[in-house]
Amino acid sequence: MIAKRYKAAKLLLAVDCIIIGYDEDDGLKVLITKRGFEPHKGSLSLMGGFVQEDESVEDAAARILHDLTGLEGVYMEQMHVFSKPDRDSEERTVVVAFFALIDIKKYQNQMSTGYQSKWFPINNYPELIFDHGEMVEMAKERVQYRAAQHPLLLELLPGKFTIPQVMRLYEVLYNVKFDLGNFSRKIISTGLIIKLNERDKANSKKGAYYYKVDEKKYQEGFRRFLNFVNKPQFKTKN
């Protein structure tokens, strides 16, 4: 056994998972659960728990999400560390908040009803314990920022989609209303989507054309600002 030479106070490290789901018919939602341990057992909170000795924070987040929802294989990313000394009323606990943006329908079958977690509208969720409300608000900003960076949010759109579908996604993300004519003109003028020779007739008699992303232009467009730097070679050490 190695002698422990570090002399510093230890603390509890936890993870909380902010799972934002998009439901085409029903908007953006956040997954909330009932806290399963004292104090405040039964209060509404994000899904969270303590990091164990033999796991990374990523391991802990995946384990906790699975334990509390049955969900597996959800891609989560580190969002922010919340560490005010008094953020948890019980005992000092530093939290690494994880964030995921998922298509609710894709995971619907995995989430069985035996769990205590539930989706709430992101603009109308109940009060949460500690600073969990602050975490949800930060995640919401993250989604909006991401939409500004990656305008088509590929993770949330099917391979082919109609313009009304994209518009609904943006309306939900930014909590605004668009005019379909204006929105269509503007999104088409980005040059990032390709019209397919096929219509969705489920939602209107005339039908809305399907589009797909022009992957090549999309990638280029994302780097548009950098286009005066011609394919820089990222030379890194190692």
Place this chain on the structure above:
Amino acid sequence: MIAKRYKAAKLLLAVDCIIIGYDEDDGLKVLITKRGFEPHKGSLSLMGGFVQEDESVEDAAARILHDLTGLEGVYMEQMHVFSKPDRDSEERTVVVAFFALIDIKKYQNQMSTGYQSKWFPINNYPELIFDHGEMVEMAKERVQYRAAQHPLLLELLPGKFTIPQVMRLYEVLYNVKFDLGNFSRKIISTGLIIKLNERDKANSKKGAYYYKVDEKKYQEGFRRFLNFVNKPQFKTKN
């Protein structure tokens, strides 16, 4: 005193600061120090230390940077949590890595020589303990990514600048060489800079024109992808 009800293993939480400095004449550098405590005392490492009971991780990062370099008022942001169970050979320690990108000259006077820290070229720094090399590489990617998002890296350019100055910044960031004629054409074509009626004659007989950022276009340009969403009102709860 509150009864402690949480039953979970505590661990050590530390912060490490990756301070990337830009020196117009000398490129990108990273601030390295000598570890001041056992084990591995004297090894080269990033500036770091343990988070104390009464401070947030931000407080800890500012305190440590000041203690080890004399630097004050450096804006640092959370970069990433490093938490592999065996990342520190001595005892389990989770690290919150902080990142800053600064203009070395602006801070030159603050950094007195009484401290053990030293700037090293970012593409040629010595071996560091634990996973600190990985942290530096991630910070380097962060700088490159940021340059792609905010092409003029305002924090590193003076209020007025010449195109050769911007080119040097990009050459250093991406570790490539540009042709001045091509680079000029391309950066001018972004429409993001305004030519001033004034030349820098210090570096050539003919002199290079000074430019300044077109702040309005720059802001718009950054949101260019979003321009089919007309000034969305970010309505948030709370």
